[in-house]
Amino acid sequence: MKGRVLIVAGSDSGGGAGIQADIKAVTALGGFAATAVTALTAQNTEGVHGVLPIPVAFIRQQIEVVLRDIGADALKTGMLHDVPTIEAVCDALAAEAPGLPLVADPVMIAKGGHPLLQADAVETLKRRLLPLAAVITPNLPEAEVLLGRPIPDAAAMPEAARALLGMGLRAVLLKGGHLEGERLVDILAAPGGITRFEDARIETRHTHGTGCTLASAIAAGLAQGMALVDAVARARAYVRAAILAAPGLGRGHGPLGHGVTLDPARLAGL
Template structure:
């Protein structure tokens, strides 16, 4: 049983929709606690409606009264009250494996985390997760510095995040320079690991962070350690990105610009229907 604590994406490419798709594609049973509703499509986010923190806490408490969890993935937190509610849940329940994807900005550039919540994420949630999975922009925001532009700088920021209180850090390399995307992983007191993959030429990258962190949570209970789970998760995401252009979700705006479509979570399970057309 894998739980996602995250916001909803009505377009299905990110958030709890992407998380549940990932869980199912990888053979895990998924549960979901919503933190926020969003109004968005492949082109951007037009609105965010946060769930009251007390109701987030009620969702979590009611769920674990009945269902035992093997892993938890935390995505969009939205505000400080929700961040505190999630932190209280982690302190009380101590689930076996916790992945925190510090969702701050959507692929479109729209902000998804209130500035008031950053301190709670930095001060409480970092230390309660087994692994955090920031991209270069999110890592810089957490550290109050400029984004890393090279793998060497990413390594330095991983060390800085561990010093800040994180127990494990996977700094994703999608925003770094070069033809190869390299993610850097380390746990406190452990070895440094680098996971490299070629960059794929697709616009359909919406929800890649959600998908990777969810895959890590789904695969960790059947993996010997976090590096093994990350390796398997990246293999899944790379294949989903390779198949992403088979999905044609979304349409051009008035100026002919396309948004960012989703990856193909179910590339192994079903062919792309002919009805998913894109002008």
């Protein structure tokens, strides 16, 4: 086991996204996952049915006690649903983990359409959290909110990613999964240039938690000392394999097969 990742995000009772997906992804890639839970959701493959926020003082306490004892080599943030939560998390990370690489997934809307970030929190997210990140991982709808304009197609993605960089960010992985078409394009933008990733689209409804999983897989790579472009490449390959290994659960957007890296034959001999 190599690479400690502290994940600050919401819980998914259905196990497909949020903290549960984060822990599975980091573990599957050989890292150690610790957590600070920001909210509890009553959730399944059909949607989010309820949200219970965690008091901000307790969120901050979770971060502090983990970092002061176990420590971390990288950080990952997911669902930070309101202004007080974002402020508390940023204050805690600045005080307890200065300089650690942060993968910030700007979670705004659940797969089923339920809002996971209050509208008045977007500016605080942009002002406080995103500048702390080594990389942010917005999907197209999230990037459109951050930029305040549409991103109509894959051809517009590199310029949109550069525009996000222009907001004072260090790197952006702009994910193109919401676009139609047989090819899926992601764009990684950093001061050194643009890296384009492209794959054939997998036609499936079992994609719940892909964003959480990808961001945590990238964080695991950074915690293990990988360069950003290599961490992104491995994370994308892992998510693709996990989609193909999906167990087919639920009536809606089903979870991934996060344990795809495990070898059952080897485990059977233990």
